[in-house]
Amino acid sequence: MDLTQGSIWRSLLIYAWPVVLSSLLQSAYSITDLIVAGWFVGENGISAINNASQVMQILTQIIMGITTGGNILMSQYYGSRDHASRMRTNRTLFAFSVAAGAVMTGVILLLSRPILIGLRAPALEDATAYLTLCALGLVPIFGYNALSAMLRSVGNSRQPFYCVAVTAGCNIVLDCLFMGAFHWGVRGAALATVLAQTASFVVCLWYVLRHRDLFGLGRGQGSMEAALLTQMLKLGIPSAVQMTVVGLSWLAMTFLINDYGVAASAASGICAKVKDVALLSTLALYTAATTVIAQCLGAGKFDRASRVVHVAMRISIGTAAVLVLLIELFAPQILSIFNPDQATMALAVQNLRIEILGQLFYASFMVYNALPMGAGHTMFALASSLLNCIVVRVVLAVALNHVYGLVGIFWACAIAPASSVPLGYIYEKTGKWRRRLVQSPGEG
Numbered sequence: 001m002d003l004t005q006g007s008i009w010r011s012l013l014i015y016a017w018p019v020v021l022s023s024l025l026q027s028a029y030s031i032t033d034l035i036v037a038g039w040f041v042g043e044n045g046i047s048a049i050n051n052a053s054q055v056m057q058i059l060t061q062i063i064m065g066i067t068t069g070g071n072i073l074m075s076q077y078y079g080s081r082d083h084a085s086r087m088r089t090n091r092t093l094f095a096f097s098v099a100a101g102a103v104m105t106g107v108i109l110l111l112s113r114p115i116l117i118g119l120r121a122p123a124l125e126d127a128t129a130y131l132t133l134c135a136l137g138l139v140p141i142f143g144y145n146a147l148s149a150m151l152r153s154v155g156n157s158r159q160p161f162y163c164v165a166v167t168a169g170c171n172i173v174l175d176c177l178f179m180g181a182f183h184w185g186v187r188g189a190a191l192a193t194v195l196a197q198t199a200s201f202v203v204c205l206w207y208v209l210r211h212r213d214l215f216g217l218g219r220g221q222g223s224m225e226a227a228l229l230t231q232m233l234k235l236g237i238p239s240a241v242q243m244t245v246v247g248l249s250w251l252a253m254t255f256l257i258n259d260y261g262v263a264a265s266a267a268s269g270i271c272a273k274v275k276d277v278a279l280l281s282t283l284a285l286y287t288a289a290t291t292v293i294a295q296c297l298g299a300g301k302f303d304r305a306s307r308v309v310h311v312a313m314r315i316s317i318g319t320a321a322v323l324v325l326l327i328e329l330f331a332p333q334i335l336s337i338f339n340p341d342q343a344t345m346a347l348a349v350q351n352l353r354i355e356i357l358g359q360l361f362y363a364s365f366m367v368y369n370a371l372p373m374g375a376g377h378t379m380f381a382l383a384s385s386l387l388n389c390i391v392v393r394v395v396l397a398v399a400l401n402h403v404y405g406l407v408g409i410f411w412a413c414a415i416a417p418a419s420s421v422p423l424g425y426i427y428e429k430t431g432k433w434r435r436r437l438v439q440s441p442g443e444g
Contacts, residue, residue, distance in 0.1 A: 004079055004292075004299045008311045012288050018161040019284035025161070025168035027280065031273045033189045036175045038339040041126075041185050043266040046338070048126035048186050050269025051119055054247070054254050055112075056134050059104055061243030063097060063142045067149040068290075069236020072376055073228075074153030075291050079298025085228075086153065087216025092228045094146045094217060101142030108135035119255055122262045126186045133190035140194075140201035147204040150215050152291055163204040171196035238378035242385040249389035253409060256397060260406050267347035270338045274352055278327060278359050281319040285312045286366045293374025302434045305374065309428060313367045320363035327356045347406070354410040361417035368424020375433035384420040392416040 030053070037045035070093040077086035108115075112131040113124075121127040148160045171192050178188025212218040250272075257268045289312040296305040327334065335348045365384065372380040393416035400408025427433070 004295050004301055004304070008292075008304070008308055009315075011292055012285065012308070012312055012315065015155065015157050015291065016281075016284040016288040018157040019287050020280055022157075022161040022164040023280040023283060024277070025164045027273065027277045028168050028172065031277075032172045032175045033193065034270055034273060035338055036179045037186065037189060038270075040179045040183070043262050043341065043344055044123040044126060045186050045189075046266040046269050046340075047262050048121070048123040048130055049189060050265060050272070051116060051121040051123075051127045051254060051258070052112075052131035052134065052190075053269075054119075054251050055108075055115055055131055058244055058247035058251070059108070059138060060141055060145075061247050062104075062240045063100065063145045065238075065240025065243040066100070066233070066236040067093060067097065067145045068239040068373065069232045069234070069378065070146070071149040071153050071291065072235050072294050072373065072378075073232055074150065075294035075374075076298035076376075078154055079295035088225055089228050089232065090150045090215050090217055092224045093149065093232060094143070095224045096229060096232075097142040097146035098139060101139035104142070105135050105138045108132070108138065119251065120258045122258060122265050130186040130190045133187060134193060137194035137197040140197045144197070144201040144204055147201075147208050150208060150217070151204075152287070154214065155291070155295075157288070159204070159207055163200045163207075166203050167196045167200035170199050235376055235378050238382040239373070242378070242382040245382070245385045245389050249393050252394045253397060253413060256401055256409055257406065263341070263344045264347055264406060266340065267344045267351055270335060270340065270344075271348050271351045271355065274327065274334055275355060275359070278320075278323045278356060279362060281323070282316050282359070282363045282366050285316045286370050288312070289367060289370035290373045293370055297375055297433070297435070305371070305433070306428070309367060309371050312370065313364065316363040316367050317360065320359045324356050324359055328353055331356075350407065351410050354407070355413045358414040358417050361421060365417055365420040365424050368421070368428065371424075371428055371433050375435070377427075377433060380423075380427055384423050387423065388416045388418075388420040392419045 033049050033053075034046050037049055070089060074086045074089050074093075077083070077089065109132060112135065113128045116124055116127045116131065144163065148163075151157070151159050174192030174195060175189060178184045178192050182188060184191070208215050208217050254265075254268065257264050289308050292308050293305045296302070296308065331349045331352045332345070335345060335352065338348075340348060365388075369381050369384060372378070393412055396415065397409045397412035400412050402408075404411070
C-alpha cells in the first residue's frame with residue numbers, strides 16, 4: 001500500500017487497525033498464560049511466568065529494534081521505488097535474524113537460572129523451567145519479526161495479523177490443554193507458547209515465499225550482504241538498545257518489587273498485562289506513523305510527514321484518555337479474571353490505578369518518536385528512552401521506594417514517560433528530520 005498520498009487519517013487507520021488487532025491477539029495469548037496459571041497453578045505460577053517473561057521480552061525487543069532498522073530502510077526504498085535494494089535488504093535481514101535467534105537460544109539455555117537468581121525471582125524453580133523452555137522459541141520469534149518487518153515496509157499490516165491469529169488460537173487452546181487438562185504447570189505454559197510461536201513463523205514464511213516477486217525471498221536467496229547489513233545495523237542497533245533499555249528498566253522495577261514477596265510480584269505481573277493492552281492503540285499508531293513517515297521522506301514529501309505526526313497524536317491521546325478512564329472505573333473487575341487472592345488483588349488494583357495514568361504521556365511521546373524513527377535518527381529515540389527509563393524511572397523508583405515503599409515504585413513508573421514529551425516536541429520543531437535517508441550502499 002502506497003502511504004505517500006491520500007487522506008492521512010485514512011492511511012493511518014487502515015494501516016493501524018490490523019496492528020491493533022494483531023497486538024490484541026498477542027496480548028490475549030500472553031494474558032492467557034497468566035489467567036490459566038492463576039486458576040490451575042496459583043500465584044507462584046503467575047510470579048514465575050512474570051519474571052521469566054521479562055527476560056524473554058528483552059530478547060524480543062532486541063530483535064524488534066534490529067528489524068525496525070530494516071523496516072525503516074525497506075520503507076524508504078519502497079517510497080523511492082528502489083525495489084531491487086529493498087529485496088536485497090529483505091534477504092539480509094532474514095538471514096541475520098535467524099542466525100541471531102540461534103545464538104540467543106544457546107545463551108539463554110546456559111544462563112537462564114543465573115539470570116533469574118540475579119532478579120531474586122520468588123518462584124525460582126518454576127521460573128527457570130519456563131524460561132528454559134521458552135528459549136527454544138527464539139528462532140521462530142526472531143524469524144517472524146524479520147518477516148513482519150518486510151510486510152510492514154510495503155504497507156501490508158494485515159498478513160501479520162493473520163499470523164498472530166494463528167499464534168493466539170494455538171496458544172489459548174494449548175494453555176487450557178497443557179495446564180488445565182494435563183496439569184503440566186508452567187512447563188505446559190512455556191510449551192504452548194513455543195508451539196504457537198513456531199506456527200506463526202511457519203505461516204508468515206509460507207506467505208512471503210509465495211510472494212517472492214515482491215519480497216525477493218526464496219530458496220538459495222538467504223545470504224547476507226555486508227554493506228546492507230552495516231546500514232541496517234546502523235539504524236537498528238540504537239533502536240535495539242533503546243528497546244533493551246526499556247526492558248532493563250522494567251527488570252529493575254521487577255527486582256525492586258520482588259523484595260516485597262510473591263503477592264507483590266504476581267500483582268505486578270497481571271497489572272503489566274493490562275497496561276500492555278491499554279498501550280496497544282498507541283503502539284499501533286506509532287508503528288503506522290513510522291512507516292508512513294519513512295515512505296513520505298523516501299518520496300521527499302516532508303510537509304506530509306509533519307502532518308502525519310499531528311494527526312496520529314490527536315488519535316493517540318484521545319484513545320488513551322478513554323482507556324484510562326475505563327480502567328480507573330473498572331480496575332477490580334478487570335483484574336478479577338486472573339483469579340488473584342485477596343492480598344494480591346488489593347496490591348494489583350492500587351498498582352494499576354496509579355500506573356495507568358502514565359499512558360497519557362506514552363500516547364504523546366511515542367508518536368513524537370515516530371518522526372525520528374521514520375527519518376532514521378534512531379539515536380534520538382535512544383536518548384529519549386535513556387532519559388525516561390533510566391534517568392527518571394529507575395532513579396526515581398529507587399528514591400521513592402526508600403520513602404514510600406511499593407507505592408513509590410508505582411508512582412515512579414507513572415511519572416517517568418512525561419520526561420520524554422518535551423524532547424519530542426523540540427525535535428519536531430528543529431526540522432532536522434527534513435531530509436531523505438535512502439541511498440544505495442556505498443553511495444554518499
